[in-house]
Amino acid sequence: MAEPTKLMIIEESVLVAMAGNPTFLKEFPFLSGLKLAEKTKSGCGRCNRSSSRRVNAINGIKSSLIAMGVEKKQRLKKMLNAEKVRIRAANNGRVTEYTF
Numbered sequence: 001m002a003e004p005t006k007l008m009i010i011e012e013s014v015l016v017a018m019a020g021n022p023t024f025l026k027e028f029p030f031l032s033g034l035k036l037a038e039k040t041k042s043g044c045g046r047c048n049r050s051s052s053r054r055v056n057a058i059n060g061i062k063s064s065l066i067a068m069g070v071e072k073k074q075r076l077k078k079m080l081n082a083e084k085v086r087i088r089a090a091n092n093g094r095v096t097e098y099t100f
Contacts, residue, residue, distance in 0.1 A: 007099075008082035010065065012058055027075065030064045033057050062089040066098050073100050 008014070018024040019034040034057050065076070066087055077085055077100075086099045 002081065005080070005082040007084045007086055008077075008080050010062065010085060010087045015058060015061055024079065027079065028065075028072075030061060034061060059090055062087050 015031070015034055018028070019031040025031055034054075065073075066089060068076070073085070077083070084099055086097060088095055088097050090096075
């Protein structure tokens with residue numbers, strides 16, 4: 001087995017990859033919210049409504065990851081093959097980093 005990554009930073013590309021993996025979807029069902037946000041195409045492009053839905057879905061998933069219990073966080077680290085996970089989440093206009 002490969003050496004674990006010292007620090008995995010969870011960003012949009014990692015979340016998209018996780019949402020596309022059935023193993024992650026089974027373990028963390030809230031990841032399916034990202035797929036639903038990507039499929040919804042509405043608006044003319046001027047208001048960028050679909051983009052704001054995607055950003056809200058990503059922030060919601062990040063919040064769900066942060067709110068998970070210790071056992072689930074350990075499971076996430078094991079599935080990602082990482083020693084530590086860092087999530088940067090926006091709350092009320094401020095970006096906060098969470099490392100576990």
